[in-house]
Amino acid sequence: MRFFPASADIQLEFDKVKSLLVQHSRSAYAREKADILRVHTRKDFIENDLRQTHAYLTLTQAGLSFPDDQVLNLSRELKLLGIPGALLLGEDFVQIRRLANQTGQIFRWFDADRKIAYPYLFKVISSLSYEKAIVAQIDAVLDEMGQVKDDATPELASIRISLNRRRNELRRLFEKTVQKLTKAGFTADIEEAFLNGRKVVAIFAEHKRQVKGILHGESDTRKTAFIEPEETIELNNEVFSLENDERAEVQRILRTLTATLYRYAPLLKAYHDALGEYDLIRAKARLASDMNAVMPNIQDSSAVNLLKAFHPLLLLYNRKLAKPVMPVDLSLDEKNRILVISGPNAGGKTVTLKTVGLLQLMVQAGLLVPVHPDSTFGIFKQLMIHIGDTQSLEFELSTYSAHLKNMKHFMEAANGRTLFFIDELGSGSDPNLGGAFAEVFLEELLHRHAYGIVTTHYLNLKVMANKTPGIVNGAMAFDERSLMPLYQLNVGKPGSSYTFSIAERIGLERRLIDRARQLVNEDHFKLDKLLNRTEQDMRAIEQKERALQKMIRENEKLKKEMERVMDKELHEQQVELLRQQNQITQERIAYLKDMERKLKQLVFDWRRTENEEEKKDLMKQLHAMLFRQKEKQVAEKVKKKLDSRYLEVGGEPKSGDKVLMRKNHQVGTLKEIRGKKAIVQLGAMPITIDVSELLVVVEKPQMLTEEGPR
Numbered sequence: 205m206r207f208f209p210a211s212a213d214i215q216l217e218f219d220k221v222k223s224l225l226v227q228h229s230r231s232a233y234a235r236e237k238a239d240i241l242r243v244h245t246r247k248d249f250i251e252n253d254l255r256q257t258h259a260y261l262t263l264t265q266a267g268l269s270f271p272d273d274q275v276l277n278l279s280r281e282l283k284l285l286g287i288p289g290a291l292l293l294g295e296d297f298v299q300i301r302r303l304a305n306q307t308g309q310i311f312r313w314f315d316a317d318r319k320i321a322y323p324y325l326f327k328v329i330s331s332l333s334y335e336k337a338i339v340a341q342i343d344a345v346l347d348e349m350g351q352v353k354d355d356a357t358p359e360l361a362s363i364r365i366s367l368n369r370r371r372n373e374l375r376r377l378f379e380k381t382v383q384k385l386t387k388a389g390f391t392a393d394i395e396e397a398f399l400n401g402r403k404v405v406a407i408f409a410e411h412k413r414q415v416k417g418i419l420h421g422e423s424d425t426r427k428t429a430f431i432e433p434e435e436t437i438e439l440n441n442e443v444f445s446l447e448n449d450e451r452a453e454v455q456r457i458l459r460t461l462t463a464t465l466y467r468y469a470p471l472l473k474a475y476h477d478a479l480g481e482y483d484l485i486r487a488k489a490r491l492a493s494d495m496n497a498v499m500p501n502i503q504d505s506s507a508v509n510l511l512k513a514f515h516p517l518l519l520l521y522n523r524k525l526a527k528p529v530m531p532v533d534l535s536l537d538e539k540n541r542i543l544v545i546s547g548p549n550a551g552g553k554t555v556t557l558k559t560v561g562l563l564q565l566m567v568q569a570g571l572l573v574p575v576h577p578d579s580t581f582g583i584f585k586q587l588m589i590h591i592g593d594t595q596s597l598e599f600e601l602s603t604y605s606a607h608l609k610n611m612k613h614f615m616e617a618a619n620g621r622t623l624f625f626i627d628e629l630g631s632g633s634d635p636n637l638g639g640a641f642a643e644v645f646l647e648e649l650l651h652r653h654a655y656g657i658v659t660t661h662y663l664n665l666k667v668m669a670n671k672t673p674g675i676v677n678g679a680m681a682f683d684e685r686s687l688m689p690l691y692q693l694n695v696g697k698p699g700s701s702y703t704f705s706i707a708e709r710i711g712l713e714r715r716l717i718d719r720a721r722q723l724v725n726e727d728h729f730k731l732d733k734l735l736n737r738t739e740q741d742m743r744a745i746e747q748k749e750r751a752l753q754k755m756i757r758e759n760e761k762l763k764k765e766m767e768r769v770m771d772k773e774l775h776e777q778q779v780e781l782l783r784q785q786n787q788i789t790q791e792r793i794a795y796l797k798d799m800e801r802k803l804k805q806l807v808f809d810w811r812r813t814e815n816e817e818e819k820k821d822l823m824k825q826l827h828a829m830l831f832r833q834k835e836k837q838v839a840e841k842v843k844k845k846l847d848s849r850y851l852e853v854g855g856e857p858k859s860g861d862k863v864l865m866r867k868n869h870q871v872g873t874l875k876e877i878r879g880k881k882a883i884v885q886l887g888a889m890p891i892t893i894d895v896s897e898l899l900v901v902v903e904k905p906q907m908l909t910e911e912g913p914r
Contacts, residue, residue: 205243205568206586208613213243215591216561220517221571224494228487230275233480238487243568245585247504253488253570255324258499261489261572263322270325271309272482278303282476285462286469291455292462294350297342300465300472304338307475310482328481338468345461352454360453367446374439378403381433390415392428401447402440404430488571495519497572500579506621506655507582508536508560514574515559516566530691532559536655540676542646544669545659545693547680552691553659554591556680557625560657561589564623584655585621588614608641615648624649624656629665639664650674846871850901857882863898865891871901 207213225238244250263270281296292300311334319326345356354364382405385391392406399420407415409422412429418437420430432440465472491497495516512531522529530552534543545553563573567581590610614624629642639662646668649656658665669675681692803826810822846869850862857863861874863884872886882895 205245205565205584208586208588208617209610212587212589213565215589216558216565217517218562218565218569221491221562221566224520225487225491225571228490229483230487231480231483232277232279233477234483234487237480237484241569241571243565244570245568245583247502247583250568250570250583251502252324252327254499254502254567254572256328256485257488257492257570257572259322259325260485261492263325264489264493270482270486271306271313272479272486274302274306275483276303276306276476276479278472278476282469282473285465285472288463288466290462290466291459293458294346294352296350297346297458297461298348298350301339301342301346303472303475303479304335304342306479307332308334308336308339310478325482325485328485329478332471332474332478335468335471338465338472341461341464345457352457356457357453360450360457363446363449363453367443367450370439370443370446374403374436374443377439378405378433378436381405381435385415385433397430399430401444402432403436404432407431492572495572495574497574498577499572500567500575500577500581502567503580503582505582506584506623506653507538507580508534508564508623508655509580510534510560510563511576511579513559513563513576513579515555516562516574518555518559519574532556532693534560534678534693534695536657540674541653541655542650542669542675543657543678543695544646544665544675545657545678545680546661546666552680552693554627555691556693557591557627557657557659561587561623561625582655583621584623586617586619586623588618588622588624588656589626590614591625591627611641611645614654615645615652618649618652618654620653622652622654622656624654626656626658629658629660629662643668646672646675849904851904853900853902855900857895857898857900861900862902864901865893866897866899874898 213219222238222241225241226235229235229238244253260270276299278299281292281299284290284292284296285300307329310329314322314326314329345352347353352360354361382391385405385407388411390407390411392408397404397406402420404420405415405417407429409427409429412419412431415431416434418432420432422429495514496519497516511533513533514529514531519529534556536543545556547553563575564581564584565587566573568583573579590607611626614626618624626645629645642660642662642665646658646665650672660666666677669677676695678693678695681694806822806826810819813819813822846864850864850871852864857874857877859874859876862871863874863882864871865884870886872884872891875883875885875890877883877895880895881892882898884891884893884898
């Protein structure tokens with residue numbers, strides 16, 4: 205992306221975002237990449253970076269871990285490995301082995317399922333292959349600490365065997381010599397030491413001429429002399445020679461290993477870069493987590509549609525102070541390409557402008573942003589900005605002259621893929637003349653299909669935005685009662701500058717404010733007051749709308765709760781019905797099982813007995829069991845029919861009542877009661893029956909028709 209001026213990204217504080225990214229980076233590779241983070245203009249590059257960061261963030265939020273815990277900075281070692289004839293030391297190979305091992309862990313982490321689940325993360329290593337031979341060749345020569353193994357070569361094994369043998373012989377002979385000298389009273393407190401790679405005895409200086417051997421030096425106080433005893437000189441020489449042979453063989457082995465891995469230098473460099481890329485992705489995800497950032501929609505055209513967008517740096521700063529941050533909602537598209545924001549000073553106009561600019565830079569640099577996920581960002585190829593005092597002493601330019609010079613460049617270079625930001629358009633000159641030029645600038649930028657945001661106090665620009673297709677007004681909300689800005693952007697209407705209201709807030713004398721009002725053009729003052737009143741009315745309407753929406757949401761919640769309760773009640777009724785049906789079924793099954801048991805017993809008794817009388821008794825029992833049950837079923841059927849027509853009301857029966865006779869389950873009309881007997885009219889026949897056998901009933905209402913009881 206091209207910037208104008210060259211410091212445009214710094215004016216939008218993109219350098220501070222990069223600094224935060226550097227702090228989250230662990231490797232030198234990631235820190236360097238973060239420090240020079242590029243702002244892309246190709247959709248595939250932007251989407252790739254955004255999706256990689258989004259995938260890593262999603263992965264960590266799901267509680268999964270990615271195998272990138274080790275931080276490796278091997279630029280020097282890998283550069284040396286790529287030079288023919290170079291020599292790497294054991295500790296260098298330990299780092300290279302860690303690099304290869306960690307790369308192997310990442311390859312193994314991406315199993316078949318994870319390659320599908322995280323394709324953009326896998327893309328980092330998709331063009332690479334894991335080479336097991338690198339670790340195998342290092343392990344064949346070096347141990348875990350980077351020391352060359354004894355069996356690295358037969359020559360080294362032979363040298364170390366001889367060296368160990370000679371060292372043991374030297375140790376025994378040296379101890380014997382020291383004991384003799386100690387017994388003679390010649391040795392100092394430390395007794396033995398190493399000088400120039402030789403094992404020596406510490407002798408009191410006054411006895412040094414009495415001990416045969418080579419004098420290697422004296423202490424600073426001249427009280428102790430260090431002598432290599434004559435008896436150990438030959439063995440010391442052999443050990444010294446073998447140690448030189450060992451160093452030479454180790455160096456030859458390391459040089460051979462370096463030459464062997466030389467052909468893997470490009471692959472190891474690719475491994476190192478891949479781990480650095482994963483570290484950069486991790487840093488982006490950590491930064492996104494700090495900002496509560498998400499991945500927005502990207503389209504390969506000029507457009508901005510922000511929903512609940514926060515200024516990322518202001519969000520982090522205010523979070524530390526436990527202060528709220530107001531989000532921004534705005535849209536720039538083909539229909540409305542330029543937004544003119546008006547409103548009071550310190551009301552948030554410049555912050556809104558910077559929020560849009562910084563978020564656009566972050567997205568095109570592949571960083572997630574603190575917006576609603578439904579937000580959409582287009583792709584712009586150049587960004588122009590004019591913010592603050594641009595007075596230049598070096599070129600003898602006034603503030604307005606510098607402003608005009610910048611506007612000249614804007615109008616010459618702007619096109620349909622340009623995003624521009626102008627703070628206080630036209631300021632610095634006579635309001636009438638500056639306002640006229642400001643209109644011309646906006647007309648030209650609109651004609652060039654550029655997209656941008658302009659802040660202003662000029663009334664003519666508010667009027668122009670209201671009547672010019674492609675330009676839309678916006679206003680920063682202000683609470684006139686509390687005389688405090690609300691930092692909310694309302695798109696679609698211009699805003700008042702609240703000049704006199706702010707003057708009252710800071711405590712300016714009333715007479716001065718009234719005098720200033722008298723000097724203002726009456727029409728201008730009326731229009732500003734109208735804007736003021738309109739804005740306050742709109743705020744009141746918005747508050748009522750929010751309250752209404754809240755009530756609608758609460759009603760929806762209550763409706764869902766009532767539906768849930770009704771569903772629960774219906775479910776409980778169904779469960780109870782099924783339970784009762786199940787109980788009836790179980791009783792029926794128990795009855796049938798009892799009948800089966802009794803019948804089996806009767807059949808068994810029948811077959812067992814030979815007595816005819818007993819057989820007759822058994823037949824009577826069987827007959828009673830079967831036919832009485834049938835009679836019982838018939839009675840129950842009749843009772844069920846009567847229950848469907850009549851309702852038992854209870855009480856003492858009296859003449860004229862409908863009564864049910866318990867034994868035969870018939871309904872009649874009670875004529876009279878004679879003591880304990882009652883006369884019931886059943887059809888055309890009167891029947892005498894005990895009063896205790898009668899139940900008072902009434903016909904159920906649903907069984908009535910227009911013609912009377914059925």
